Amino acid sequence: MSRSHVVGDTYAVTTRNLIAYRRVPELLVFSTIQPVLFVLLFRYVFGGAINVPGVDYVDYLMPGIFAQTVVFGAIGTAVGLANDLQSGLIERFRSLPMARSAVLTGRTLADLVRNVFVLALMCVVGVLVGWNAGNTVGGFIAAMALLLLFGYACTWIFASVGLAVRDAETAQAAAFPVMAPIVFASSAFVPVSSMPGWLQGFAKYQPLSVVCTASRDLLLGTNTGGHWVLGALAWCIGIIVISAPLAVLRYRRSA
Amino acid sequence: MTTPEGRSDAIVVEGLVKRFGDVVAVDGVSLRGERGKVLGLLGPNGAGKTTTVRVLTTVLSADAGRVEVLGHDVRRDPQTVRTIIGLAGQFAAVDPNLTGRENMRLIGRLTHLPKATVGPRADELLERFGLVDAANRPVRTYSGGMRRRLDLAAALVHRPPVLFLDEPTTGLDPASRLGLWELIEELLAEGTTVLLTTQYLEEADRLADHIVVIDKGRVIAEGAPTDLKATLGNTVAEFGFADTATAAAAATAAAPFAVRPPTVAGTAVHVELADGAHALLEVLRALDLGGTAPEALAVREPSLDDVFLSLTGHHAVDDADTGEGAR
Numbered sequence: 001m002s003r004s005h006v007v008g009d010t011y012a013v014t015t016r017n018l019i020a021y022r023r024v025p026e027l028l029v030f031s032t033i034q035p036v037l038f039v040l041l042f043r044y045v046f047g048g049a050i051n052v053p054g055v056d057y058v059d060y061l062m063p064g065i066f067a068q069t070v071v072f073g074a075i076g077t078a079v080g081l082a083n084d085l086q087s088g089l090i091e092r093f094r095s096l097p098m099a100r101s102a103v104l105t106g107r108t109l110a111d112l113v114r115n116v117f118v119l120a121l122m123c124v125v126g127v128l129v130g131w132n133a134g135n136t137v138g139g140f141i142a143a144m145a146l147l148l149l150f151g152y153a154c155t156w157i158f159a160s161v162g163l164a165v166r167d168a169e170t171a172q173a174a175a176f177p178v179m180a181p182i183v184f185a186s187s188a189f190v191p192v193s194s195m196p197g198w199l200q201g202f203a204k205y206q207p208l209s210v211v212c213t214a215s216r217d218l219l220l221g222t223n224t225g226g227h228w229v230l231g232a233l234a235w236c237i238g239i240i241v242i243s244a245p246l247a248v249l250r251y252r253r254s255a
Numbered sequence: 256m257t258t259p260e261g262r263s264d265a266i267v268v269e270g271l272v273k274r275f276g277d278v279v280a281v282d283g284v285s286l287r288g289e290r291g292k293v294l295g296l297l298g299p300n301g302a303g304k305t306t307t308v309r310v311l312t313t314v315l316s317a318d319a320g321r322v323e324v325l326g327h328d329v330r331r332d333p334q335t336v337r338t339i340i341g342l343a344g345q346f347a348a349v350d351p352n353l354t355g356r357e358n359m360r361l362i363g364r365l366t367h368l369p370k371a372t373v374g375p376r377a378d379e380l381l382e383r384f385g386l387v388d389a390a391n392r393p394v395r396t397y398s399g400g401m402r403r404r405l406d407l408a409a410a411l412v413h414r415p416p417v418l419f420l421d422e423p424t425t426g427l428d429p430a431s432r433l434g435l436w437e438l439i440e441e442l443l444a445e446g447t448t449v450l451l452t453t454q455y456l457e458e459a460d461r462l463a464d465h466i467v468v469i470d471k472g473r474v475i476a477e478g479a480p481t482d483l484k485a486t487l488g489n490t491v492a493e494f495g496f497a498d499t500a501t502a503a504a505a506a507t508a509a510a511p512f513a514v515r516p517p518t519v520a521g522t523a524v525h526v527e528l529a530d531g532a533h534a535l536l537e538v539l540r541a542l543d544l545g546g547t548a549p550e551a552l553a554v555r556e557p558s559l560d561d562v563f564l565s566l567t568g569h570h571a572v573d574d575a576d577t578g579e580g581a582r
Contacts, residue, residue, distance in 0.1 A: 012364040020352040088348035097337035098365040
């Protein structure tokens with residue numbers, strides 16, 4: 001398999017997945033309605049009761065919303081792969097002389113592109129509810145890049161889920177119980193210091209919290225020496241290094 | 256190309272075994288598909304047909320046995336095999352969200368056609384398969400027949416010399432089935448080697464040069480379609496008469512030509528004939544001479560079920576568990 005085939009095949013599969021997102025806009029709409037509701041809920045309903053020292057709550061909230069958005073968005077990766085397995089499309093791909101890797105990388109790259117759109121939309125929503133969008137352009141770009149990297153890492157986890165469960169409904173059902181503790185037992189919406197002691201260790205250092213804290217540091221220009229940013233990068237790369245080969249292995253075996 | 260034995264078989268399967276956990280889906284199947292001919296793989300759901308095709312098309316790996324396409328071993332050289340085969344059928348699919356044209360172009364790109372020929376080749380096949388008008392519509396708006404035609408067209412994009420058609424007409428209405436058969440017959444006229452799996456004796460009879468019957472993962476019979484039908488299935492003629500007395504007399508008159516004594520149910524008589532058309536003519540002549548001309552007549556060709564009954568003593572779809580091995 002020549003390198004140009006790997007690139008060409010990956011590009012072809014990525015494009016194909018993006019066309020599906022364009023043609024079935026419901027997929028995008030549903031994956032953005034929920035985070036928008038969370039913004040409204042936490043900004044206007046719960047936010048007043050949450051006290052975060054030294055920062056406007058909306059500036060604390062939005063990085064949490066972004067991280068939550070890319071994590072829940074990764075369910076789309078599982079659903080997409082489960083659908084392709086169920087419909088038999090992957091069966092056809094396996095019989096073609098294409099690069100084996102293109103099915104998974106084409107899926108995760110398409111979902112990365114989708115995350116760019118969804119994050120851009122959420123930034124607009126944030127600004128509309130009074131988010132300051134970061135103190136420096138560099139900080140904003142760095143934070144968005146980190147969130148996209150985190151989203152990309154999550155899509156690799158959910159690629160394995162999609163290949164394992166084989167139908168879209170199960171993928172969705174299987175994903176939520178795993179995601180809920182990651183999203184809610186975190187620093188995404190409330191400071192970890194308000195949680196019971198036994199939960200604080202997990203809630204502070206689990207990947208989503210570390211990514212949230214690092215994004216806040218980048219956006220607000222605090223802690224610029226940034227061990228949180230390094231921690232977040234370590235989490236993202238660690239997740240990719242472990243979950244991508246697992247997904248590839250799963251793909252090879254799930255015939 | 257010839258196989259190591261010097262034969263011109265395009266498809267070689269020897270002692271193929273495939274297990275899924277405790278279930279043995281394919282249990283020592285051997286078959287050969289001659290170059291430029293159609294090999295029909297006939298059997299009920301769960302017989303192991305699709306599993307055999309999946310191994311031949313490199314989608315699944317075998318637990319044991321030798322499997323070659325045009326002399327290339329599917330285990331040692333799967334990537335070469337993939338360049339010379341096309342797969343269409345019940346489990347291979349097209350993307351419902353893409354248009355017909357986008358689907359064809361995707362396959363063109365993934366089979367590495369030269370960039371400049373991807374578009375023209377897609378259009379050529381869409382034209383040939385009568386899908387030009389629907390080419391810019393998402394496939395989810397297609398009828399079942401159109402989807403199968405696109406599926407078949409997609410398998411042909413890179414002009415594969417060997418084609419696998421896995422139950423190409425299962426679930427289609429009779430008109431769409433007929434249309435698809437005509438398309439397949441055209442392909443055969445071009446010299447493509449085909450392996451066709453089907454549950455329908457009629458389909459195998461019409462399209463295949465050689466038929467292998469499999470059941471529960473094993474080959475239970477093989478031969479030319481006419482031979483198989485002659486030895487395995489009997490043409491069934493159902494007569495209706497004006498009254499029960501005529502029916503009884505007619506049954507007696509027809510008996511010498513039938514495979515087994517005709518059965519009478521009221522005014523209806525059921526006659527099984529080994530040598531279809533010819534024997535039927537004899538029966539009609541005898542009934543006419545005897546003054547017991549029928550009021551009604553229905554003739555039916557032997558079905559897969561009839562073939563299975565005579566080969567295995569069980570119906571093609573008797574057990575609830577036969578669907579299990581289908582994957």
